[in-house]
């Protein structure tokens with residue numbers, strides 16, 4: 204006989220249980236020594252461990268123990284490779300374990316609604332499937348190391364402006380289709396915790412939102428871990444506990460613990476609800492680690508090498524005219540720009556960590572150049588912070604570039620241009636940098652620009668002047684080496700944009716409504732976020748979501764699609780590496796829906812795979828398309844619905860360019876809305892269960908000339924609710940008989 208497991212809260216007082224529901228200090232929970240409940244450490248994340256031994260803060264200010272800074276999510280998003288996310292998650296997990304961290308805060312899976320979002324560098328994509336698959340791979344690998352994840356910020360935290368108060372006013376279909384799915388995919392991996400966001404959703408703070416934290420997260424998706432508040436997100440603690448917000452962080456000095464106790468004592472909060480949250484917090488203590496005083500030790504070298512490899516997978520080659528890249532052996536290059544010597548490789552704010560070392564691009568370029576007989580000159584051209592004499596700096600750069608075969612300009616944004624805590628108001632690179640690019644390009648016909656930035660930057664007033672653009676986003680501490688690898692062709696660029704680059708800020712669908720006003724931000728574009736809008740409205744962009752070039756050429760042929768059920772399908776596609784280099788290729792599968800009762804995007808990413816191919820190699824890729832690949836959220840039915848019809852299955856070079864397509868016809872769902880007297884005449888007549896009977900009855904009881912079934916009549920009278928139709932028809936359609944027909948349309952009738 205096995206003994207009943209003892210309830211971990213059985214011996215605890217109400218005060219002790221309430222005490223477990225808020226932090227002891229900035230980064231840890233309270234212990235209950237008598238009951239053997241240890242404290243645990245939760246800290247940022249997500250692309251490296253930020254463990255602060257001394258002064259604590261969540262703004263990226265105080266010092267932290269050195270750990271490997273891997274590529275932030277903006278770069279991982281562009282890898283389009285769950286394997287990259289998994290390797291990163293595993294490595295960060297190992298370091299967290301070594302440092303005694305129980306829960307590493309992240310990954311952030313919020314959707315990049317606007318390119319201005321101050322924290323876009325910490326998020327993966329404007330597309331939920333891409334964000335969700337990458338994050339799920341990260342979480343699975345991280346947790347396999349015995350460290351808990353905290354997927355954040357749940358939910359609709361898509362801006363920094365007024366982030367602790369703003370109400371994201373967003374309809375349920377948009378939440379379900381765009382802002383929730385990445386969380387839902389991660390929850391399938393049972394992250395140890397979910398971090399609720401600061402903002403309100405339709406007026407209700409996430410930290411007190413029972414629909415969000417209990418009905419959707421737990422009852423529908425099956426989450427069994429603990430919900431933790433974002434640092435300082437709690438407003439009404441008692442309402443939060445009732446809503447399912449288990450652990451308040453960082454700490455309340457005991458004030459909110461006392462509020463919980465008082466609410467139980469005066470009957471406003473059932474003790475069982477407190478017990479439930481306390482059990483969840485105690486369950487987290489199974490992750491408790493050691494003290495981690497010794498740092499990450501021998502992991503440092505290995506992980507620096509891994510960070511370089513992973514960063515190489517994330518770089519996107521946006522443009523490469525005349526195959527100027529990779530750089531040819533024996534040439535002379537002029538390297539320009541402050542970012543060549545002072546790399547920007549991570550974002551500002553709570554995820555800002557202390558790297559074990561940093562690769563400087565210019566140094567790494569020199570190493571590879573020496574092996575290839577390439578000579579390297581350098582001029583700053585501009586300073587990152589805008590200091591110095593811009594004319595003199597530029598003149599020096601022009602001189603170096605003019606003497607080179609190829610000029611390579613390292614441009615980008617600094618922590619002063621973008622950070623957690625505030626949103627940007629422009630997509631432009633600083634003026635001094637744009638001027639330097641243009642003047643360098645005027646004297647060096649082969650000018651390559653390498654970009655380092657967290658949020659999208661506009662390429663508008665210089666992209667035509669240069670022959671190649673390499674997008675390096677923020678690549679982590681080994682990004683300098685990874686950029687050198689791509690410039691010299693040691694690594695084939697295989698990243699793809701995870702976010703569209705618009706022509707103008709005003710073209711972005713959120714533009715009219717971002718970042719909101721008077722405490723509200725209206726998600727007026729609905730599901731038409733990012734490429735979903737650009738593709739549907741046929742709005743030109745500079746480079747679409749999914750775009751990215753390669754040093755090799757891969758053909759995509761023989762697309763075959765077949766239905767595998769009423770609402771699922773499978774596709775097969777053949778890839779052939781026609782080029783002379785080995786490289787990775789991303790298969791992007793978009794689904795284009797038939798007409799539906801709601802406006803749907805013209806195409807949506809529904810499957811993808813990254814495949815490695817040797818020169819001349821062929822590969823057949825098979826991908827399943829699940830029910831969700833075809834479904835929309837029907838708000839009237841409150842469920843996912845797959846309309847019957849013919850779906851386009853498009854394999855795209857990116858979201859705006861279809862390479863090859865096929866169709867598949869699906870039986871879909873039998874959607875029968877129950878009829879009421881509020882239903883229109885057309886809804887009655889077209890109803891599959893009772894429509895024909897109603898028409899027969901009308902034909903039998905009404906004079907033929909009144910039963911005009913012409914298209915004009917249908918259009919004219921079709922939208923009249925039945926309650927009004929029966930007034931017009933009188934005895935021809937008696938009320939009792941309609942009630943009887945309506946009863947037959949109720950599901951289960």
Ligand code: BGC
Pocket residue numbers: 247260261262308355433434553
């Ligand atoms: C951020 C979180 C972070 C927390 C702890 C908050 O300000 O929004 O992402 O994990 O601070 O640093």
